[in-house]
Every structure is written in C-alpha cells, then in structure tokens.
Amino acid sequence: MNVRERTEELEYTILSIDAAKSREAKRSREEPMCPFRTAYQRDRDRILHSKSFRRLKHKTQVYITSGDHYRTRMTHSLEVAQISRTIARGLRLNEDLTEAIALGHDVGHTPFSHAGEEAMNHLVGHFAHNEQSLRMVEYLEKNGQGLNLTLAVKDGILNHTGKTAPFTLEGRIVKIADRIAYLCHDFDDSLRSGLLKKTDLPKAVSATLGEDHSAMITGMVNDMILSSTDKHDILLSEHMAEVMNIFRNFMFEHIYHSPMLAKERKQACFVIEQLFDYYMKHFHKLPQEFREREEHWGKQQIVVDYIAGLTDSYAVAKFNDIFVPPVWRQWMKAE
Template sequence: MTIREQNEQREHAVLEPWATFADSSAGRLRPMEPCPYRTCFQRDRDRIIHSKAFRRLGNKTQVFISPEGDHYRARLTHTLEVAQIARTIARALGLNEDLTEAIALGHDLGHTPFGHAGEAALDEVCSFGFRHNEQSLRVVDVLEDLNLTREVRNGIVCHTGRRKASTPEGRIIHFADRIAYINHDIDDAVRAGIIRENDIPQHLRKRLGETHGKRIDTLVTAMIEYGQRYLEIGMDEQMHADMMELRQFMFDHVYHGTAAQREEKRAKSMLRSLYEYFIEHPDELPDDYFVLQARGEALERIACDYVAGMTDRYSIAVYKNLFIPKSWNKIED
C-alpha cells in the first residue's frame, strides 16, 4: 500500500460521511498517473501553489489601489486568510481539509490587477464579459493547464455567484471568502482613516463583535454550529442577515465613492487602454499567447487574458512604456 493509499484510507477513518473523499474523486479532465504519496486534492493544492498565477497574487490589489503602508491586504494575503478560515471550518466539521485548501488557494487566480476596478474595466470592454471566478477556472484549465480535479475546478468557479459548489468543501469557500474580505477590508479601511470601528452600526458590533478577530470568530462559530446541526454548509438566518448588512455597510462607506477608490477611474482607464492596444497590435503579445491564437482562440479573448494576468505594477510599467513619452519619465517633480 502506497503512502497515498494509506492517506486515502485514513480519510475514511477520520472524516464525516458527508465529506468528499479523495479516492472517490470524479477525476481530472485528462488521466494522470496517481502520485504515490499525495492524494489527488493534496496534489491540486501543490500545483496551484507552484503556478505563476498564484505568485502574481502578491502584487495584485485587494481593495486599496497602490496603498502607502506595509499592512494593507493584497490578493495573496486575502487568499491565505480565506484558506485559514475555510480550513478551520472544514476541520471542525470533519470535512476534507485538503480539498478545502486547494479550492481556497485557487479561487482568485483569475483576478485582475487593481481589484474589482480592473474586473469592471474588462467586463465593460470585453464583448463576452468578464467574471473573475470564470477567469480563475480558465487560468487553471487553459492558461496554465494544471489539470485539476473536477471537485477543485467546481469549487473555484462556484465560489461566487448563484451557482452552488457540488461539494460541501466548495460551499465553505463561498462563505469563507465573504467572512475574510468583509472583515479584513474593515481593518484596512480603519487603518486608512476612511471609517472608524465606532462607525459600524452598534447592533452589528454587539451581535458580531467589536473587533476584527471577534467578528471572524463569531461567523466561523456560526458556520460550525450550523454544519453540526444540519450537516450542510451555511449559518442561521439572522447571522447571515447580519453578515450581509455589514457587507452592505462596506459598499456604502468604503467600496463606492470614497478615498479608498480615488484612483479607480485612472486604473480602469489604463486597463481599457492596454486591452485596446493589444487588440490593435497582437504581434506585441508575449510568445506564450501566440499558442492560444494557433488554437483558434479569439484575439479579444487572448488580449483579455494577458491584461487580466498582469500585476498592478507590471500593468503600470507596460502602460508607461506604451503611452508615456520616454522623455517625460526623466522630468523631476
């Protein structure tokens, strides 16, 4: 018996019956020789961590565009926080922690530079629209061809939107993503001086908690208790309503029309310009993208892939190189 088979056997001994078991996976898009010491979900986690798209998350904006300070979240730190929250829930409920972690680490691989401002910009210019969850799936399926299991792929594309993931582990990510970003965005907004903790409605502070850590603990505990009671992923109606009210508070006071997004229009304009430039000059796309053209992919799809994959600073550098006269870069303030 290989180490992988021992691990698969151990899952049946320690996980709950409603968990997703590695040896019952629906498989991959293409057959792959099993690893002798890692389960299929452990292998997916490793393939995601070693991908180029995962490395780029460290230089992609979460909410605050080009923040001044070392403690603001980037897309990578958000991803790690989602993974930590999701693993805690999965472990407490006796679900597959490896599958949960793999989905969490891959859920935002397709996010654009400059956060949701970049997503909105590409959605406006691309005739086929742009959704970061769908782009994340395209990253793992096409752009990096990671050949992940169907359970991980399903969890990635279903982490947001109306469609529910097919596994309980995938459904955890839907909630863990919101728990993470609502609370860490509050933390960043307070640090930026946009809101104060006391600005959060008092009834929400009382029910969810008065600090970042207490709010996360309250929501995670609510999910664990709900899962233990109903053998399903969720939280009770009042707790979910409180979480969504807090989310709406963030949209009203931070995400829309505040100093947090003072650079949003510029970022969107820049990404639109980059997209349109590469549509007009496809010969200037990197060599990797000519492979997609050879497969018959539409040019606007390829240009969208390239711009979406850029980090914040790389997109700025490309924009400067293409649109800013070189002599202007030498002018001192």
C-alpha cells in the same frame, strides 16, 4: 500500502460521511497517482506553485496605492484558506480540498481588483473573475497545458461566487469563508487607512461580532460550524446571515463604492482600457506564447487573458512604456 493509500483509507474512518474523499476524486485527464500525496493535496500544491498564484502578491485587494501592511490578493487567499480549513476541521470535512479551492479561487483576478474586473466586463461584454480563475487553471497555466485539477477543485473555484452552489460541502465552505475574510480584513485595512472608525460600524454588526476583526472572524466561523453540524449542508444561522448582509452593505457603501476611492477606481479603469485598446490594435506586441493561441481562442480572448494576468505594478509599467514619453518618465523619477 503506500503513504497516499493509507491517508485515503483514514479519510473513511476520520472524516464525515458528507466529506469529499480523495480516493473518489476525478480529473479530466487521467494521470499516475502520487505515492504520498492525495489528489487534493496534489491540487493544492499545483496551485501554490503556479505563476498565477505568485502574481497575486502584487494584485490589489481594495487599496490600489497600498503599503506593506494592507492586504493583497495573495494574503486574502491565504486568509480564506485558513478560515476555510478551520471550518472544515470543525465539521470533519476534507481540509486539503477546502484549501486547494481557497488558494485558487482568485487566480483569475485582473489588476486593480474589482475596478479592473468592471473595466474588463465593460470592454468585452462579459468578464467574471471566477470564470477567469477557472480558465487560468484549466487552460493558461503551464504554457497552455493547464494544471489538470480535480473536478471538485475546479467546481469550487468557479462557483465560489454567484448563484450556483459548489457540489461539495468543502466548496460551499470557501464560498462563505471568502465573504467572511474580505469583510473582516477589508474593515481592518479601512481602519488602518483612516477611512473608517470602529464607531462607524452598524450597531447590529458591532453588537453581534464586536469591533475587532479577529473577533468578527471567530464569531462567524463559530456560527457556521454550529449551524452546519449534522445538517448535510453549509449554513449560517438566520441571525448571522442577516448581520453579514448588513456588514456587506455597509462595506459596499462606505468602502467598495466609496466616493473617496472613486479617483483610484477611475484611474485603474483607464489603465485597463488603454492597454486593451492598444493590444487589440497592436496584437503583434504581445508575447509570442500568447500570439500562438490566436487561432484557437481568437484575438480578443487572448488580449483579455494577457491583461487579466498582469500584476498592478506591471500593468502600470506597461502603460508607462507605451504611452508616457521617455523624457517624461525620467522627469517623474527625478521628482
């Protein structure tokens, strides 16, 4: 019995009957097993080492003109992974599966966060970052070969948002942990930016969760574990679900759709729109690896794939290279 087989055997002893078991994991393409890593550990590693995950370091979470102390898509994903693992351990579910889904759930996000997603959706009629995340790991990574992730990880990535619940409890953990993470750390970043004060929080939120983002996370995680124990599902108490919705509505009104950030959102949309229009008209300017996929996917999808994969800084750099005269760029650097 090798290391992987021993770990797989232990899962049946240690984990809940409701936990996804690594030995039962399925892939679209069969491949030799690793002697020391389970299927879900292998998925986690593939995502962690992927180009699309590395690019999250330079993709916006909320604040487009952010500094070093503000969250990015990468730090968000890491926080979701840690929150999810804590819940999974408390419920004796599969931590490796939970972590893999959490790390991969946002790899399809466009530059400039949801502003870029909204711009892309307007341009092509339908664009959703969860679907693009699945497309990234399924088709675009490894020069078009994809990562060949397990079905449970792909399902969790696709359904981490939207009305459909993931078929594993581990995926359902990530679906709620994602919301816990972004509400709490976006509130924390908003305090740092000066857009919010702790006293701005609705009384129902502060009375239940406090005003410190760490305490907020702890409160919601504790509620999830207690509410889900022996329930064969991932749940929040009725009161906590209500508080979270109040918190979410507050953040959408005061931050995500805030007039104070409207200029940034408009600028981000403009960059996405101009790049999309340019590459649709000058398809030959795309990297060769993208042009080679035109026959299979069509021109529009290839342009979407290219732009969605850009980091914020590279999208701005491409915009400047294409639309800003060189003499102006030199002048801006001098200033």
